[in-house]
Amino acid sequence: xxxxxxxxxxxxxxxxxxxxxxxxxxxxxxxxxxxxxxxxxxxxxxxxxxxxxxxxxxxxxxxxxxxxxxxxxxxxxxxxxxxxxxxxxxxxxxxxxxxxxxxxxxxxxxxxxxxxxxxxxxxxxxxxxxxxxxxxxxxxxxxxxxxxxxxxxxxxxxxxxxxxxxxxxxxxxxxxxxxxxxxxxxxxxxxxxxxxxxxxxxxxxxxxxxxxxxxxxxxxxxxxxxxxxxxxxxxxxxxxxxxxxxxxxxxxxxxxxxxxxxxxxxxxxxxxxxxxxxxxxxxxxxxxxxxxxxxxxxxxxxxxxxxxxxxxxxxxxxxxxxxxxxxxxxxxxxxxxxxxxxxxxxxxxxxxxxxxxxxxxx
Amino acid sequence: xxxxxxxxxxxxxxxxxxxxxxxxxxxxxxxxxxxxxxxxxxxxxxxxxxxxxxxxxxxxxxxxxxxxxxxxxxxxxxxxxxxxxxxxxxxxxxxxxxxxxxxxxxxxxxxxxxxxxxxxxxxxxx
Numbered sequence: 001x002x003x004x005x006x007x008x009x010x011x012x013x014x015x016x017x018x019x020x021x022x023x024x025x026x027x028x029x030x031x032x033x034x035x036x037x038x039x040x041x042x043x044x045x046x047x048x049x050x051x052x053x054x055x056x057x058x059x060x061x062x063x064x065x066x067x068x069x070x071x072x073x074x075x076x077x078x079x080x081x082x083x084x085x086x087x088x089x090x091x092x093x094x095x096x097x098x099x100x101x102x103x104x105x106x107x108x109x110x111x112x113x114x115x116x117x118x119x120x121x122x123x124x125x126x127x128x129x130x131x132x133x134x135x136x137x138x139x140x141x142x143x144x145x146x147x148x149x150x151x152x153x154x155x156x157x158x159x160x161x162x163x164x165x166x167x168x169x170x171x172x173x174x175x176x177x178x179x180x181x182x183x184x185x186x187x188x189x190x191x192x193x194x195x196x197x198x199x200x201x202x203x204x205x206x207x208x209x210x211x212x213x214x215x216x217x218x219x220x221x222x223x224x225x226x227x228x229x230x231x232x233x234x235x236x237x238x239x240x241x242x243x244x245x246x247x248x249x250x251x252x253x254x255x256x257x258x259x260x261x262x263x264x265x266x267x268x269x270x271x272x273x274x275x276x277x278x279x280x281x282x283x284x285x286x287x288x289x290x291x292x293x294x295x296x297x298x299x300x301x302x303x304x305x306x307x308x309x310x311x312x313x314x315x316x317x318x319x320x321x322x323x324x325x326x327x328x329x330x331x332x333x334x335x336x337x338x339x340x341x342x343x344x345x346x347x348x349x350x351x352x353x354x355x356x357x358x359x360x361x362x
Numbered sequence: 363x364x365x366x367x368x369x370x371x372x373x374x375x376x377x378x379x380x381x382x383x384x385x386x387x388x389x390x391x392x393x394x395x396x397x398x399x400x401x402x403x404x405x406x407x408x409x410x411x412x413x414x415x416x417x418x419x420x421x422x423x424x425x426x427x428x429x430x431x432x433x434x435x436x437x438x439x440x441x442x443x444x445x446x447x448x449x450x451x452x453x454x455x456x457x458x459x460x461x462x463x464x465x466x467x468x469x470x471x472x473x474x475x476x477x478x479x480x481x482x483x484x485x486x487x488x
Binding site: 342 | 426428447
């Protein structure tokens, strides 16, 4: 499949690879340049491959709260909440954003591209017990993520919406009109920097993309999207979350609220109480060699106790760091752990997963 | 368009080999560095290591991926470009200037299996 922006990526000379069933830009110039554009100025991503599912009806809130780990009761229209959907055994169906729309009993769920079909089947199946309707509108929406410390200035310079943009705090959104169509301005992102995600019709999104390019915004591919989110300690479904990796294992317990009933609650509570095999940690090694996904994690005496899920030589921090799933007895901060990289073993230790100090707007 | 230097040999695994007497100077091709993108780490062998043609002797790491270095010839490593440890980006800047190792050949017949510039060009344009 192709997103509405595919022709723009080709015209910009992007390196294109398949991702989650879409032909997506991996990089335009270089991952390092694009990464630094987002950290220091402003960059933009085509994230039109993400899925949009709308839930509406008298029991929409009750339903979303039943499939979602976080608590949506009492959260106001115009707010965005991060959390997961879980299987009864605690494994993760997906991680997602829930938007409470301005219309009563309307919600927007934004899900990972690779999981759209699976998620929609899951949502539809469970919605049957509730008085609400669900729609998969994924192919009707395009999406751009404008990210970086200059994102707000650039958005206002190119599109206007100054009052709206300035009033948005992190994890809030508003609706504006663009060409007479609905455009969602959401102060969210996946980079550790301030920024916006814009949802609109595919035609509007293409037009907006071109305007940002003309205004000098750096186009950024999925390559640096991964390095940026990783440094900011954000998980990627498929690497740090999966049907086998629960939110509690991934250290995302703060997004699970137990004062309500939801699918997977009992299993997660049990894991929270300590009945858990492995936990996700950060590991930093004392060398420039790069720990990659799948490399074994070892103790000083060579016992294998875990596996790397994502790793880089961090562009912003100039350190070799990774996320790894390790046996829980080795998950405490400062525990010495080594990574086996090809034939050599590189010593390191457990560090905080948020490697990079994020810069969100309060 | 990748640069292809004349007068050196190439392996199908994208190393270049320059012969000076009984010594092979080895690096990676411009095509290889372009494909990899920003190179952030070079995993080098040590002087005295014995190489076997076709076997891995180190690796290049870019931001996104790791790629093994495959020995195009057999022999003994006599010199290592340790400057690449601190400046791996030299490989991106000029893949032909950024040699990686020098090897004393143990079997010159290995050279027969290598490609000349024209054959290598044909390979990467396939």
